[in-house]
Amino acid sequence: xxxxxxxxxxxxxxxxxxxxxxxxxxxxxxxxxxxxxxxxxxxxxxxxxxxxxxxxxxxxxxxxxxxxxxxxxxxxxxxxxxxxxxxxxxxxxxxxxxxxxxxxxxxxxxxxxxxxxxxxxxxxxxxxxxxxxxxxxxxxxxxxxxxxxxxxxxxxxxxxxxxxxxxxxxxxxxxxxxxxxxxxxxxxxxxxxxxxxxxxxxxxxxxxxxxxxxxxxxxxxxxxxxxxxxxxxxxxxxxxxxxxxxxxxxxxxxxxxxxxxxxxxxxxxxxxxxxxxxxxxxxxxxxxxxxxxxxxxxxxxxxxxxxxxxxxxxxxxxxxxxxxxxxxxxxxxxxxxxxxxxxxxxxxxxxxxxxxxxxxxxxxxxxxxxxxxxxxxxxxxxxxxxxxxxxxxxxxxxxxxxxxxxxxxxxxxxxxxxxxxxxxxxxxxxxxxxxxxxxxxxxxxxxxxxxxxxxxxxxxxxxxxxxxxxxxxxxxxxxxxxxxxxxxxxxxxxxxxxxxxxxxxxxxxxxxxxxxxxxxxxxxxxxxxxxxxxxxxxxxxxxxxxxxxxxxxxxxxxxxxxxxxxxxx
Numbered sequence: 001x002x003x004x005x006x007x008x009x010x011x012x013x014x015x016x017x018x019x020x021x022x023x024x025x026x027x028x029x030x031x032x033x034x035x036x037x038x039x040x041x042x043x044x045x046x047x048x049x050x051x052x053x054x055x056x057x058x059x060x061x062x063x064x065x066x067x068x069x070x071x072x073x074x075x076x077x078x079x080x081x082x083x084x085x086x087x088x089x090x091x092x093x094x095x096x097x098x099x100x101x102x103x104x105x106x107x108x109x110x111x112x113x114x115x116x117x118x119x120x121x122x123x124x125x126x127x128x129x130x131x132x133x134x135x136x137x138x139x140x141x142x143x144x145x146x147x148x149x150x151x152x153x154x155x156x157x158x159x160x161x162x163x164x165x166x167x168x169x170x171x172x173x174x175x176x177x178x179x180x181x182x183x184x185x186x187x188x189x190x191x192x193x194x195x196x197x198x199x200x201x202x203x204x205x206x207x208x209x210x211x212x213x214x215x216x217x218x219x220x221x222x223x224x225x226x227x228x229x230x231x232x233x234x235x236x237x238x239x240x241x242x243x244x245x246x247x248x249x250x251x252x253x254x255x256x257x258x259x260x261x262x263x264x265x266x267x268x269x270x271x272x273x274x275x276x277x278x279x280x281x282x283x284x285x286x287x288x289x290x291x292x293x294x295x296x297x298x299x300x301x302x303x304x305x306x307x308x309x310x311x312x313x314x315x316x317x318x319x320x321x322x323x324x325x326x327x328x329x330x331x332x333x334x335x336x337x338x339x340x341x342x343x344x345x346x347x348x349x350x351x352x353x354x355x356x357x358x359x360x361x362x363x364x365x366x367x368x369x370x371x372x373x374x375x376x377x378x379x380x381x382x383x384x385x386x387x388x389x390x391x392x393x394x395x396x397x398x399x400x401x402x403x404x405x406x407x408x409x410x411x412x413x414x415x416x417x418x419x420x421x422x423x424x425x426x427x428x429x430x431x432x433x434x435x436x437x438x439x440x441x442x443x444x445x446x447x448x449x450x451x452x453x454x455x456x457x458x459x460x461x462x463x464x465x466x467x468x469x470x471x472x473x474x475x476x477x478x479x480x481x482x483x484x485x486x487x488x489x490x491x492x493x494x495x496x497x498x499x500x501x502x503x504x505x506x507x508x509x510x511x512x513x514x515x516x517x518x519x520x521x522x523x524x525x526x527x528x529x530x531x532x533x534x535x536x537x538x539x540x541x542x543x544x545x546x547x548x549x550x551x552x553x554x555x556x557x558x559x560x561x562x563x564x565x566x567x568x569x
Contacts, residue, residue, distance in 0.1 A: 014239040015204040017389070022174040022198040026096045028239050029056050036241040041234075043084055044262060045248035046136075050085040052241070055092065058085075058159060062093030062132075065158040069130065069151065073098025073172070076126045076180055078150065079226070080104045080141065081134035083246045086155040087225045088234075090132040093158075095197070100177035102126045102192070103226035106137075108546070116144050123148050125422055126180055126192050132158070174198040180422065181228050183337045192422035193337045202415035203340040204236040206388040210345040211270070211300045211331070213240050218297070220245040220268035222252035222259055222277075229305050232341040233272045252277070257284040264293045264323075272302035274551065275309050278316045283484060287319060296324030304333040304342070306551050307452060307470055310354045310380035317352075327351035334384040334450055338430070338437055340416040343393060344450045346385035353383035355451060359528075362453060363466040366407035368444050379471065384450045390415035395445050399432050402444070407453055410443045411436040458554055460491040462498045467529050469554060472500060475528040481508050481517040483541045488554045489525075492535065499533045500525065503557050505541045514538055537561065 012018060013035070014028035023031070029052075032039075037053035071077055077094045079101055081087040087103075094101040104122065107115040123131070128150040133141060135156030145152050174197040181193045207213065219237030223230030225246070237244050245266050252259045260281055263271060278301075285293075303313070317327050328349045335342035346353065358369040359379040371378050387393045391414035395402040402408035413436045420430060431437055442459070443452045453468065460467040469489040477485030487504040502525060508514050518536045525534050545556040 013208075013241055015201060015208050015236065017205060017209040019205065022201040024095065024172050024174055024197040025178055025200060025235070026059065026092050026172070028201065028204075029059065029092050032239055032241045039241055039243060041085070041088065041238070041244040041246060042266075043246050045251050046082075046084050048085055050088070052238075055085075055088055058089045059092030059096060062089055062155075062158050063096035066093060066097050066099075066130070066132075066153075069153060069158075071097045071099050071130055073176075075099040075129045076102050076177075078102045078104045078123065078126070078128045078131035080106065080131055080137070080145075081155065081225070082106060082136060083222075083225050083230075083248055084134060084136060086132075086134050086136075086159070088238075089159065090155055094132070095172065095178050098172045098176065099129075100180050100194070102128060102180040102182070103231065104131070105182075105226050106224065112144055116148070119145070120148055122182055122192075123150060127422070172197070174201065179231075181231075181337045181340075193418045194420060194422060195340055195418055199340045199416050199418065200232065200235065202390050203232055203342065204239050206390060206416065207233075207236045207342060207345075208240060210342075210348065210388050212348050213237070213242075213270070215240070215242065217242045217269045217299075218245070218267055219243070219270045220247070220263045220266060221272055222247040222249055223272060224249045228337045228341050229272055229274075229302075233270075233302070237270065252280075255284070256280040257289065260285060260295075261293065263298075264295055267297040269297050270300045270302075271298065272304070274305040275303055275307065275312050276551075278303065278312050279309075279485065282312070282315055282319055285319070287322075290319050291322040293320070293323040295320055298325060298329055300331050301325075301329050302331050302333055304335060304384075307454075308332040308382040308384070309474070310382055311474070313352050313354075313382060332382045332384050334410070334443075334452060336412075336439055336441075338418050338439070339391065339412050339414070340418075342388060343391050343412050343414075343416070344385040345388050346383060346449075353449065354380050355383065355446065356380050359471060362407065363468055363471070368405045368407065368446070368451065368453075381451045381453065383446075384452060386448045386450070387414070391417075393445070393450055394436065395443060396432070396436070399434050399436075404445055404447065407442055407444045409456060410439040410441045410450065410452070412439060413437060458490065460489065460500055462491070462500055462529075462531050465531070467500060467531060471528055472502060472525050475524050476502055476504055476521050479504075479517070479520050479524050481506055481513075481520075483507050486541070486544060486552065488544055488552050488557050490554045490558045499535055500529065500531055501535045501537070501558065501561070503537045503539055503544060503561070505544060506538050507541060508538070 014031045033052040033056035039052045041050045077099045079090045091101045130151045138154050178197040179195040183191050334344040356373045356378045359377045361367045361369040395408040397408045442454045472489035476487045483505040489502045492499045521536050522534045545553040
């Protein structure tokens with residue numbers, strides 16, 4: 001149990017905004033388990049419930065079992081588990097030993113050999129000594145992981161053993177590593193971000209204050225717990241002592257409408273997902289069905305992890321307003337794994353803010369010149385709020401700070417910032433000389449409000465002109481025939497030819513109709529970008545690579561096309 005000073009203020013939650021001394025993850029759990037022993041984490045797709053006091057007890061037992069298996073303070077221990085009780089039991093059990101938990105992505109497809117190769121790189125980069133494997137997937141995954149190096153431990157076997165839960169705990173400092181969070185790899189190989197207990201505590205505290213998280217709230221999420229948005233969102237709710245409902249990501253992907261109906265049924269108030277999740281709900285729930293839902297309890301719908309689309313936001317607000325979904329419920333935010341999760345949030349209770357700027361001035365000169373929404377060449381950008389508590393945001397070119405309305409790199413500094421990547425990862429340019437974390441993202445500030453415009457590595461330059469991939473993709477996804485609006489754009493990259501490449505998923509198979517779709521896509525993109533010679537590739541649904549969080553991977557798609565061209569030659 002946590003020491004007396006942490007319990008000196010009865011009734012305060014572990015991440016109460018009034019607290020100033022960080023807690024370890026397991027001390028925070030023990031406090032909330034003592035305050036709300038009967039509160040539950042519900043896993044609907046597994047049809048299981050886990051009480052807070054049961055979670056604390058199980059994590060102590062698992063910690064003792066891990067120590068007997070050789071896990072020591074400073075080790076890094078992998079977790080391979082679906083959204084199920086053993087994920088959280090393993091996480092808290094690992095950190096109690098003084099080791100750091102390293103959540104591993106689950107297989108996304110049928111190519112298990114490729115998954116094992118990618119996991120091998122992650123395991124080696126982290127220097128993992130052990131991997132705790134969910135008993136639900138042990139029969140399939142244990143043989144595949146047997147040759148990776150770390151000892152593979154079955155969560156069911158660890159918890160089934162008669163190990164006393166009263167073993168002397170390791171002394172764990174809040175500055176020590178708690179989580180090694182691997183980045184999603186949307187623009188590069190995944191990197192292991194080292195996050196301390198204090199980083200995680202400050203993040204939960206900032207979110208709690210920023211959205212005024214209270215005892216009446218109910219957290220609901222389908223995001224994978226191995227992803228930062230899913231994990232730290234759930235931990236924030238847990239540390240506030242509220243009910244959690246954690247669905248399966250696969251279940252959401254198969255039936256988004258079913259998820260929304262169940263979320264409404266449990267009277268969920270807090271949910272988090274990337275922009276494509278809101279698009280999936282729009283595609284799955286027609287207006288007639290939307291009107292039959294009761295979403296009036298939903299008060300915070302975080303939208304982050306990828307660019308927030310003004311069109312998606314507007315369509316979602318219109319579609320679900322009859323169900324009681326209010327405009328201020330939509331909460332666009334900005335963050336990244338390197339700052340634990342979130343860096344900016346809009347003021348509580350504010351409707352989404354959209355600024356319309358001249359597209360050409362933004363791309364060519366890096367200036368956000370406001371224009372009317374209906375003006376030719378207008379580009380809408382969603383405001384992502386201001387820096388949360390204990391964080392700072394600036395826009396700079398290197399160390400030269402940009403004025404309001406001028407695009408530069410988004411740079412961050414504060415209590416949630418990592419101290420760096422795991423040894424061996426390329427983090428030479430992670431920080432500026434004056435100590436700011438470089439995001440690799442482009443954006444600008446307007447009166448303190450952050451606007452995201454794109455990624456540094458993904459900017460397209462054609463004939464000396466800059467073009468944002470998002471502008472190309474926003475134009476293309478409106479063309480009928482593009483499957484669920486899924487497309488990516490990037491520069492060809494060849495030294496002897498500069499052109500925009502657009503890859504779009506489609507279910508169209510007729511040759512004539514495909515040729516017509518290519519023609520319409522070229523015309524639409526040319527009209528928006530004023531660029532000629534656009535190369536269009538049509539691919540089957542789900543052919544565009546995705547990150548573990550579901551984001552489309554532009555640069556991996558470019559690499560795949562180059563490989564295909566090489567093979568054809």
